[in-house]
Amino acid sequence: MILNMKTNFSPLTVTAVALFFALPPFAVASAPVTFPSDTESAPTSFREFVQISDEKVPIKVPTVIELPLDGRSFEYPFFAVKDLTADGASRFVGNYFRHFTVVSKTPMHIAPTGDPSWSAMLDGDYRSYASFSVPENGSGMAAIALLSTKPVTASSFTILLDGEVALPNTILIQADTADGANMVVLNTTKMTGNTVRFPKTTSTNWKVTLTYSQPLRITEISVLDEDALRATTQGLRFLAVPGHDYVVYMDADRPVTLTTTEAGDLLTDKGVVRITPLASVQNPAYVIADTDGDGVPDRSDNCVTFPNATQEDVDQSGAGDLCEDFDRDRVVNATDNCPNDPNLAQTDTDGDGMGDACDGEESRITEKNAWLPWAGMGVALLILIGLVFLTMRSGGSPKQGEPTPPVQ
Known part of the structure; x- marks a missing residue:
């Protein structure tokens, strides 16, 4: 709470x-x-x-x-x-x-974006967050504008994430100068931690642009106000x-x-x-966050929810192959039984772990070998005939101890 x-x-x-x-x-x-x-x-x-x-x-x-x-x-x-x-x-x-x-900190607010959840990034509540989904092309971009009524002098930004969330791929920070010109204070840089630093800059209009390859949830954005008295x-x-x-x-x-x-x-x-x-x-028991247990910390893991120690990323999208959906059937590769062929239903008739959409081989024994059922029925018929023969043969002989009928 x-x-x-x-x-x-x-x-x-x-x-x-x-x-x-x-x-x-x-x-x-x-x-x-x-x-x-x-x-x-x-x-x-x-x-x-x-x-x-x-x-x-x-x-x-x-x-x-x-x-x-x-x-x-x-x-x-x-x-x-x-x-x-x-x-x-x-x-x-x-x-x-x-x-x-x-x-004496100058209050800041997020420019209206049409998404009310973005205000959660400045509400001081670490349980609330702004959510950014990954588009179908596998790479997303979020442009966040921070405004203030008075100039704010800052030298760092801290971005805090919800649990089990990887850091954005890159960050770009821009600011408007006093004469209205836009300047880059931190060029596109790979994020390796929650805090990024840049030369001290004064502005009333800041723009933070993030790129990401996995669903992004930001709980708070903190701006270090150099002039604030605390x-x-x-x-x-x-x-x-x-x-x-x-x-x-x-x-x-x-x-x-x-x-x-x-x-x-x-x-x-x-x-x-x-x-x-x-x-x-x-704390000797401290273990850096690693949700999927693959040995790669969450903050740098390109696929947080599925183990991928090798961090394979064939298409260089920034998202690990296991977390992507190559065939766009809304089932990620890690759980898709046909990662290269769309099959939302994931139908697998023969139960061999490979979906019907890409399974060219029948794995069920009786279906794979059509003669087996007929052979089974043939064996059963032979057994039945044998039993009938034995029954008839035993029925025609006198039982032990019974007198043999006289010959007429």
């Missing part, structure tokens, strides 16, 4: 983003560094973790504590808190990421129980969902204990 709260005060724009959710965790403290015993159950989506031992939390009754995270930035504000001493079995507890920023307070809250040790996982590389305990009221500031900041360490 994610809560987003935004309040505007002139001349400052006050943005408060509240995220309340939970996920799997791992632990570590400042010094010495120790690891939880249940490493196997540690969430693999997080790059770092912090261990909070009971001596770090001087409480006598269950109390909401806040782990300070000031000065930290996260691609995805998802966290996981694990109670390591909950009735002898670790469990994930509800948490709330409190992020409060007062900025005062940020942030921390992670959860209800701590006296004598319990906790592990907090952070810095996720993808959206994460986890079942947790009920969180209670974590929004109210009264009674919250803000503990001493603790250093985080790398």
